[in-house]
Amino acid sequence: QLQLQESGPGLVKPSETLSLTCTVSGGSISSSSYYWGWIRQPPGKGLEWIGSIYYSGSTYYNPSLKSRVTISVDTSKNQFSLKLSSVTAADTAVYYCARAVYDFWSGHYWGQGTLVTVSS
């Protein structure tokens, strides 16, 4: 059974870089059938697509975050990662990783999410 698990610091200081990893189990991240993505949700608010990656390394980013976002994949560890630089309080959110089957910006299977708070 496919499982996705986010991990990383729950507290990040303003102006620093947020780094999260999604570990995939029960399936290979190298499958040519899927894309892997990140979505976030500020407390009490709606969802925002951050970006997605194909196992080959091709990336797709939300233009509103593109200048600060890097998504990478490590097929040897069956993981993919998110880096968001120059964070502010507005980046405080629950961050979800997800697998997309058809459109790269969608999410068929989601991780449970991890709350990241930006505060000094």
Add this chain to the structure above:
Amino acid sequence: SYELTQPPSVSVSPGQTARITCSGDALPKQYAYWYQQKPGQAPVLVIYKDSERPSGIPERFSGSSSGTTVTLTISGVQAEDEADYYCQSADSSGTGVFGGGTKLTVL
């Protein structure tokens, strides 16, 4: 920037039919997806590619598309269906966009 518009709330009695709409100019050209999110939980996909239902999702969930509007229909609503529902699609450049969400209340 591109927007998907959903009603903030929909209320129905148990056993009735709930319809949640999502409007956007690019919907005739891009597929729509629907997610159910209960408090404190991750979203769950309930409809993909406008009208396809993932395995494990009850048959009472269905999706349809007409022009610039897509609709999630829940027939015979049950108390367990009370949740927030989000539509998702993409703009003409392929940037993923979510609607603002609709809170479904089962009276």
